[in-house]
Amino acid sequence: MSTIVAPVSRTVPARTVAVPVPADPNPAGHGPLDVLGVPGQVNLDYAATAPCARAAADAVAELLPWYASVHRGAGALSRRCTLAYERARQQVGDFLGVRPDDHVVFTRNTTDALNLLARVLPPGGKVVTFASEHHANLLPWPVDTVRLPVPGSPGAAVRALDAALRELRRGTDGSAPILVAVTGASNVTGECWPIADLARAAHRHGARIVLDAAQLAPHAEVDISALAVDYVAVSGHKLYAPFGIGVLAGRADWLDAAPPYLAGGGATRTVGPATNDVDWADGPGRHEAGTPNLLGAVALAAVCEALTGADRPALYAREQALLAHLRTGLAATPDVVELRTFDADAPRVGIVSFVVAGRDSAQVAAELAQRWQIGLRDGLFCAHPLARRLLTEAGTRSGRPDLPPTALRASIGLGSTTRQVDRLLAALAALG
Missing domain, CATH: 3.40.640.10 (Type I PLP-dependent aspartate aminotransferase-like (Major domain))
Structure with a gap:
């Protein structure tokens, strides 16, 4: 099976939520691929460490x-x-x-x-x-x-x-x-x-x-x-x-x-x-x-x-739909610029790095955690040469001279939901 996967769907419309959407309760399930979590906490940091599966x-x-x-x-x-x-x-x-x-x-x-x-x-x-x-x-x-x-x-x-x-x-x-x-x-x-x-x-x-x-x-x-x-x-x-x-x-x-x-x-x-x-x-x-x-x-x-x-194609399709929703919502959020190496439609898994122009990424991550209970990664992601290059390219591509020197990363997986993504999009839109 090739590791180049289907391009990200663009069929999910952009959606900017005016007020924060409550996080999913995410109770511990009983299926082998249900993931453990803490009710009220939105974990969008799977690329760093994924939550524990019930299995x-x-x-x-x-x-x-x-x-x-x-x-x-x-x-x-x-x-x-x-x-x-x-x-x-x-x-x-x-x-x-x-x-x-x-x-x-x-x-x-x-x-x-x-x-x-x-x-x-x-x-x-x-x-x-x-x-x-x-x-x-x-x-x-x-x-x-x-x-x-x-x-x-x-x-x-x-x-x-x-x-x-x-x-x-x-x-x-x-x-x-x-x-x-x-x-x-x-x-x-x-x-x-x-x-x-x-x-x-x-x-x-x-x-x-x-x-x-x-x-x-x-x-x-x-x-x-x-x-x-x-x-x-x-x-x-x-x-x-x-x-x-x-x-x-x-x-x-x-x-x-x-x-x-x-x-x-x-x-x-x-x-x-x-x-x-x-x-x-x-x-x-x-x-x-x-x-x-x-x-x-x-x-x-x-x-x-x-x-x-498990039905891996179905799991993959669900993640791709959620990823498309996340990327479309980020693109519609003022001052948010996504980082990428290849073309915007290049195949990808559930990871998105971005910056909020004019805002320090570490401060944004801290505010998302404190005000909205959303966990993201901030920094250069243990890939300093690549991240620094992509930040420079993002500034050139967007025409924004006020991009911060580090980025934010949202990553999804088995336990991620549309409500969690919407909560992130709402929080980014509400940043002061």
């Missing part, structure tokens, strides 16, 4: 009485926990469409997963990425990483990557390892990247590609096999599964050839008396030293299972 909470509550060691005990509790942990690995792998010989390594989050991949990059390996990436996909890589400029369109991204890889291969035998590191959906704009096309360009030049799917996976299907990417990194806390879990899934050879990301118990077959007398394990356990995050793995697997059993 994750129930799975953890069921396992807690049995909580014990994983891979380290013969008792009934330990055996059950070991089975739950490895079953979670299988369920997450199925959700991501891994190939039979891929590894699924549990990490802390996407940042941890990409740092792991940076550590196992073979000697002499080169990395190519874009300046539009989240810091998690900029900072872990070697200092000589090729950082391509922010592209103006999905097609321009593919052409820039193809040209860069051709230049890197020029005059060589083509055997040096190259890794392309790209996002699936921008955490600043929500815009989707042409992952399948970028993967084809990478493989055409003998390079591998890792997909940062932290923002894409909560909104659309991510299938490693169908996209033909080599690695995928995701975060549980953005996939409605808290408890500090992440995943790096993909090709086994680099992972099995490199020293462990963390050295310790569980990462070895045997340890001898000499300092360097260590036989490291193969497989995911090589990079999962120490007591694993059982509850996080089980929570993430439960959400993956619930999403797999």
Whole structure:
């Protein structure tokens, strides 16, 4: 399934509400994909950390009485926990469409997963990425990483990557390892990247590609096999599964050839008396030293299972309608300017960044929280090079010289409603 999704619908009319609309009560539901929340609080900050899904909470509550060691005990509790942990690995792998010989390594989050991949990059390996990436996909890589400029369109991204890889291969035998590191959906704009096309360009030049799917996976299907990417990194806390879990899934050879990301118990077959007398394990356990995050793995697997059993196209269509309503309402609100990298109609997930001309973004966020109980993100969203560039471009495009140096971001997901979006639009219209 391609990660370029249908363009945002423009059929939802603009709607500016004169007075604040009461927030939805949002009681804790009983369906697996209902999300937990606090009545009266409007959470429009899913891109930072999504709320906990009922599936994750129930799975953890069921396992807690049995909580014990994983891979380290013969008792009934330990055996059950070991089975739950490895079953979670299988369920997450199925959700991501891994190939039979891929590894699924549990990490802390996407940042941890990409740092792991940076550590196992073979000697002499080169990395190519874009300046539009989240810091998690900029900072872990070697200092000589090729950082391509922010592209103006999905097609321009593919052409820039193809040209860069051709230049890197020029005059060589083509055997040096190259890794392309790209996002699936921008955490600043929500815009989707042409992952399948970028993967084809990478493989055409003998390079591998890792997909940062932290923002894409909560909104659309991510299938490693169908996209033909080599690695995928995701975060549980953005996939409605808290408890500090992440995943790096993909090709086994680099992972099995490199020293462990963390050295310790569980990462070895045997340890001898000499300092360097260590036989490291193969497989995911090589990079999962120490007591694993059982509850996080089980929570993430439960959400993956619930999403797999859900009508994903219907969930996606509902989100797209709500996103269109949000963007149309923002466009109709005086002094609000949206940030974007691609064309206004480029496919995107439920993330919108914007500014209120003449107003400091941090102050606006604080006022929305205090007066209307609305939670947004403000700042540069851990993507400083991209956010600063888009703020400059937004000023030029809008002709407004009074845009603030940071932005606001509204992001939606499974628990978001039209009433919540209308409450935000009403509050922005009522700013003094």
